[in-house]
Amino acid sequence: MAMTRILGIDFGEKRMGLAVSDPEGRIAVPLSTVRRTSDTQAIRQIIDIALEQGVEHFVVGEPLNLDGSRGPAAARVGSFARKLAVESGLPVELTDETLTSVEAEERLRQAGIDPRRHPEKIDATAAQILLQQFLDESLLRQDD
Secondary structure, three states: OOOOEEEEEEOOOOEEEEEEEOOOOOOEEEEEEEEOOOHHHHHHHHHHHHHHHOEEEEEEEEOOOOOOOOOHHHHHHHHHHHHHHHHHOOOEEEEEOOOHHHHHHHHHHHOOOOOOOOHHHHHHHHHHHHHHHHHHHHHHHHHO
């Protein structure tokens, strides 16, 4: 089944990590980082990147509390996601991103990269992890 390319976004107040899926929607690859000065500026940049990459769908990491509840950070991400949906005209879904940054730092350390010296790599890798989790869950739902 042909899918569309999906852009995963690890939201941050200063930086946002981006990852993109392959056209089949099976593999997520870290893409880049967008510096955020405002939602409007970040959304404009993300839409430009989405157009370049042929993206037709967004997945934004939602920072749920460890008990699964939504706190102020999740509300903030929800607000950003709604603005992105309106501005882009594309579907935007939220996905749980709990502990993706911790996992991203660990993967970078295993690859011999010091995460403290490359915070932008943490963001892009966290975006890759949350997008891959979303893709894997989507494939499982298709198999049911």
